[in-house]
Amino acid sequence: MSFITRGFSGRRGDRDPRLPPGQTLVADWPVLSAGPTPHVDTADWEFSIRTENGVHRWSWDELRALGVEDITTDIHCVTHWSKLEMPWRGVPLDKIWKSVQTEHEYVMAHSYGGYTTNLPLEDLLDGKSWVAFEADGEPLDPEHGGPARLLVPHLYFWKSAKWVRGLVTMPDDDPGFWEQNGYHLHGDPWLEERYW
Amino acid sequence: MSGPAPADAPPAKAHRRAGWHTATVTDSRPETPTARRIAFEVPTWPGNDAGSHLDVRLTAPDGYQATRSYSIASSGEGTRVLLAVDELPDGEVSPFLVHDLREGDQVEMHGPLGAYFVWTPPPAGEPSRPVQLIAGGSGVVPLFAMARAHAEADDATEFRLLYSARTPQDVFFRAELEQLTAAAPALWLDFVYTRQVPEGWPTGPGRITREVLDAATLPAASDPLVFVCGPTPFVETVAGWLVESGHRPGSVRTERFGGS
Ligand SMILES: Cc1cc2nc3c(=O)[nH]c(=O)nc-3n(C[C@H](O)[C@H](O)[C@H](O)COP(=O)(O)OP(=O)(O)OC[C@H]3O[C@@H](n4cnc5c(N)ncnc54)[C@H](O)[C@@H]3O)c2cc1C
Numbered sequence: 232m233s234f235i236t237r238g239f240s241g242r243r244g245d246r247d248p249r250l251p252p253g254q255t256l257v258a259d260w261p262v263l264s265a266g267p268t269p270h271v272d273t274a275d276w277e278f279s280i281r282t283e284n285g286v287h288r289w290s291w292d293e294l295r296a297l298g299v300e301d302i303t304t305d306i307h308c309v310t311h312w313s314k315l316e317m318p319w320r321g322v323p324l325d326k327i328w329k330s331v332q333t334e335h336e337y338v339m340a341h342s343y344g345g346y347t348t349n350l351p352l353e354d355l356l357d358g359k360s361w362v363a364f365e366a367d368g369e370p371l372d373p374e375h376g377g378p379a380r381l382l383v384p385h386l387y388f389w390k391s392a393k394w395v396r397g398l399v400t401m402p403d404d405d406p407g408f409w410e411q412n413g414y415h416l417h418g419d420p421w422l423e424e425r426y427w
Numbered sequence: 428m429s430g431p432a433p434a435d436a437p438p439a440k441a442h443r444r445a446g447w448h449t450a451t452v453t454d455s456r457p458e459t460p461t462a463r464r465i466a467f468e469v470p471t472w473p474g475n476d477a478g479s480h481l482d483v484r485l486t487a488p489d490g491y492q493a494t495r496s497y498s499i500a501s502s503g504e505g506t507r508v509l510l511a512v513d514e515l516p517d518g519e520v521s522p523f524l525v526h527d528l529r530e531g532d533q534v535e536m537h538g539p540l541g542a543y544f545v546w547t548p549p550p551a552g553e554p555s556r557p558v559q560l561i562a563g564g565s566g567v568v569p570l571f572a573m574a575r576a577h578a579e580a581d582d583a584t585e586f587r588l589l590y591s592a593r594t595p596q597d598v599f600f601r602a603e604l605e606q607l608t609a610a611a612p613a614l615w616l617d618f619v620y621t622r623q624v625p626e627g628w629p630t631g632p633g634r635i636t637r638e639v640l641d642a643a644t645l646p647a648a649s650d651p652l653v654f655v656c657g658p659t660p661f662v663e664t665v666a667g668w669l670v671e672s673g674h675r676p677g678s679v680r681t682e683r684f685g686g687s
Contacts, residue, residue: 233486234449234535235487236487236532237532239487263683265680266677266681268667374663412541413540413541426445427445
């Protein structure tokens with residue numbers, strides 16, 4: 232239904248083909264969160280995965296010992312900004328998941344501070360997600376989710392839960408925090424799955 | 428690790444379904460030296476809660492599109508939607524909305540959006556939680572909608588707004604806000620000016636401090652619901668201090684307008 236807005240020319244005639252529809256390239260790194268920023272010390276930090284079969288836990292050092300990777304990836308925020316070729320460091324979820332057994336097909340990511348976001352397991356495994364603790368060559372600032380956040384770059388960035396502390400598997404796809412507040416259950420930027 | 432929803436998450440409630448709408452400018456006037464108040468008629472608008480936002484999409488003749496989020500200064504049923512847009516001089520969309528958009532022009536809108544950074548009056552007979560609003564610059568837009576909705580509902584909830592603006596001329600909705608302070612139930616209004624103060628003002632210009640914040644907001648002991656909105660560094664600083672002053676993190680809702 233789009234129509235031309237009188238007098239609007241826009242800044243860029245050429246769109247970067249790496250930008251999903253409706254996204255704008257930014258130079259800085261905007262912040263979007265629902266509440267105050269939690270501050271978590273790595274000494275107290277713990278990551279856990281709970282399934283119907285039990286709980287697995289990793290300390291900060293145990294998690295990193297699973298094997299750190301460098302990632303270069305584009306990220307897309309539902310509020311219409313994107314950053315391209317951003318360098319990250321983190322542990323691939325594939326390595327964390329090795330010891331985990333579950334029949335469930337979905338997870339809820341839980342964060343320090345109480346936030347949650349839901350994801351299908353198939354969007355997390357096979358090289359698709361990381362627990363990340365560095366971006367742009369620096370430890371992640373608390374306002375960007377430090378000490379560690381989930382990194383699921385192929386989905387809108389609210390799925391990359393800041394201050395992540397664990398995953399709980401689920402038989403069904405239940406909405407997390409933003410999803411209960413109007414955001415899409417899945418969040419594919421190329422399909423513009425922003426809101427429901 | 429137990430997995431309940433965040434303690435203060437609102438109960439899942441019926442949403443006004445977001446959709447695309449064609450909006451026609453019915454009125455546009457200067458709000459401050461850098462901002463414009465723009466009213467739209469949106470025949471298909473389903474109404475919106477106070478505090479929600481929408482996406483504005485502009486399309487150039489070559490098909491190029493730009494989309495940005497704007498808070499809605501109006502609320503309730505009805506098809507008139509009010510925005511207030513501050514110009515970011517090197518921005519792409521805000522200078523167009525502030526300088527070029529005029530009466531009769533049309534844009535696409537997607538909304539209403541957001542079911543978290545909103546305020547609705549408590550159902551009759553239920554205890555109301557005091558509300559503290561804290562605005563930096565154009566961050567006052569959704570908070571103004573809440574303050575007005577509160578007055579219109581004739582709701583007994585205690586409302587207080589702390590508003591940081593650059594200068595007295597940069598205050599959005601000044602006349603309406605001052606009217607709300609005179610109305611009953613009252614809005615309690617406090618200003619901080621960062622660059623220039625009105626004549627006779629007791630202090631010089633300066634950014635909000637921890638002391639000003641503590642002195643001009645409802646104390647944590649009264650367990651208010653707090654809405655903070657503005658540029659990221661402002662929100663980050665204020666929300667951090669609120670938690671240090673004893674406010675429960677789950678009681679502090681934030682909306683960051685990106686950039687700095
Ligand atoms: C929920 C929400 C509600 C908002 N409500 C209002 C409102 O009521 N009134 C108002 O004036 N503005 C509001 N904003 C900000 C608005 O969406 C635009 O960011 C602003 O108008 C600047 O857009 P622009 O195209 O002029 O600048 P751009 O060309 O997008 O920005 C220029 C530079 O500014 C920075 N920047 C500023 N804001 C943002 C942002 N949100 N995301 C990414 N980068 C940013 C970036 O560094 C960018 O490169 C809101 C933002 C959000 C997320």
